[in-house]
Amino acid sequence: MSERAKPPVTVLGLGRMGTPIATAFLDAGYPTTVWNRTAGKADALVAQGAVRAATVTEAVAAGPLVIAPLLDHDAVRQTLGPATAALRGRTLVNLANSTPDHARELASWAGGHGADYLDGAMMALPQTVATPEGFFLYSGSQDAFTAYRRELEVMAPAHYFGADPGAAEVxxxxxxxxxxxxxxxxxxxxxxxxxxxxxxxxxxxxxxxxxxxxxxxxxxxxxxxxxxxxxxxxxxxxxxxxxxxxxxxxxxxxxxxxxxxxxxxxxxxxxxxxxxxxxxxxxxxxxxxxxxxxxx
Ligand SMILES: NC(=O)c1ccc[n+]([C@@H]2O[C@H](COP(=O)([O-])OP(=O)(O)OC[C@H]3O[C@@H](n4cnc5c(N)ncnc54)[C@H](OP(=O)(O)O)[C@@H]3O)[C@@H](O)[C@H]2O)c1
Missing domain, CATH: 1.10.1040.10 (N-(1-d-carboxylethyl)-l-norvaline Dehydrogenase; domain 2)
Incomplete structure (x- = not known):
């Protein structure tokens, strides 16, 4: 049986965590689209082969897996607010630190726009992304975790804590x-x-x-x-x-x-x-x- 092709991956947010995450996907050979509020932070990644999306909608539309290592809950809502139409059929992986209730609210919001939702918590530092020292926690859609486990493991060893989207944050x-x-x-x-x-x-x-x-x-x-x-x-x-x-x-x-x-x-x-x-x-x-x- 041939190995499943590497799906396009979108990374929203290129801060201290988002940049090594996008780099890890590029290094692993994934077609990687990036977007950042301050667009210049994508320059080095574009030089390494990433595609710079001009808008969040364009970034979300670029592939089935959207990973958001943004600052916090508000940043995720503000960023994705104008791009809801593109969310249908996507899997959103929210890596921003948030409260369990915020994770549940975002899961229900994403579901309302036709997206599958995984909440993630990064037990890592920027320098331990994509190394065995870091690990990420997930909860939310079991289907999404199963379907994209290989991609999640590009960032860090992945641990799943069940269908309650708030569980990873707890x-x-x-x-x-x-x-x-x-x-x-x-x-x-x-x-x-x-x-x-x-x-x-x-x-x-x-x-x-x-x-x-x-x-x-x-x-x-x-x-x-x-x-x-x-x-x-x-x-x-x-x-x-x-x-x-x-x-x-x-x-x-x-x-x-x-x-x-x-x-x-x-x-x-x-x-x-x-x-x-x-x-x-x-x-x-x-x-x-x-x-x-x-x-x-
Ligand atoms: N740094 C760590 O060691 C570490 C470790 C584990 C977990 N975390 C968690 O990971 C998440 C990201 O942390 P980080 O260290 O990467 O933060 P960061 O370096 O400050 O980057 C924050 C990112 O969020 C974007 N952003 C902030 N407010 C926004 C808004 N209102 N709209 C759109 N974009 C917005 C920033 O865009 P701009 O570039 O335009 O400002 C930047 O891309 C946080 O939840 C943090 O708690 C961090």
Missing amino acids: HDLALLGTGYAALAGFLHAAALLDSVGTTPEVFAPLAARWLHGMAGFLPELAREAGSAAYAEGVSTVDLNRAGIDGLIDLSRANGIATDVHEPLKTLLDKRSADGHGQDSFSSVFELLRSQDTPRR
Whole structure:
């Protein structure tokens, strides 16, 4: 069986993310049409073989797959507003960061104009587009994800989270939250160590090594939290209360703000006061999860 031909791809928005995305499609041999509000940003891509569309309508009409790494929800609506007639039969992949509700609204708007819709969230930096380090999250039309998986994988490894168009944005925010907590912990630790003469630059590789090791602990935490199996965890609530109390006491003694870890101390103290001091650390999940969500 012969390999499916590479369909024309349109990229709307040639900012920090859109430019490497369009470049990746050109490098992969796709006929690539580009459009940007500030037209001059397309010059280098045109020199590499991209077709510059004069209007958004022309860009959308150029092929079945329209990828929009624009700034935000408003930019997507403003850009596509004048081009609704061309959307029929197209698949729109919205890569702008937006809220879950905005993604759902855009999916319904696109559907109303006859377009299939995929919402995407880019867990990547401009320099990690089209490398194994970046990955993109998708939700919305399963048919579109299946039909264009190969094209989506040109930009980054692609993960699909179901038909709810808002799901990719929920996962995006959850991953951001994971990262924020780790990075805030790093900045607190860097401030603490700075006060004893170890600079943040010296500390960074050590912290990276530690976080790498901690990542290996996630499946165990997930298993315990997912099944409420807290009795046999090796690291108990009370053990970690002692650890966090020690960290907070030392921070105070060295004049370091304790704002990052106070919320976790509150959770651990509450868990212990409720009689769960010997449960695994992961049992903090019980204080965080929605009581309306049934156990699976
Ligand atoms: N940069 C990152 O590291 C990164 C990583 C992951 C996700 N993201 C997300 O990716 C999306 C794009 O980010 P970016 O860094 O590429 O942004 P950017 O460099 O600021 O580019 C924004 C793009 O949106 C266009 N735009 C903005 N407002 C517009 C409007 N009202 N009408 C039409 N076009 C408009 C810009 O056009 P002009 O050139 O004419 O201004 C440009 O093409 C954002 O949602 C961002 O949160 C970014």
